Amino acid sequence: MDLSPWQVRKPPLDPRAAAQATTELMGYCSxxxxxxxxxxxxxxxxxxxxxxxx
Numbered sequence: 001m002d003l004s005p006w007q008v009r010k011p012p013l014d015p016r017a018a019a020q021a022t023t024e025l026m027g028y029c030s031x032x033x034x035x036x037x038x039x040x041x042x043x044x045x046x047x048x049x050x051x052x053x054x
Contacts (some may be wrong), residue, residue: 011047022040022043
């Protein structure tokens, strides 16, 4: 398991954009995203995201 922090230059500024970003992340690392709306709330305006791969 690898938890990797990623720096985000232009984070989503609203919950809808964050939900869209988390939906896209599900294609790359599905273990990171359980619910796009809930997980997206933590990504709004965040400049560091932690992604996890098994």
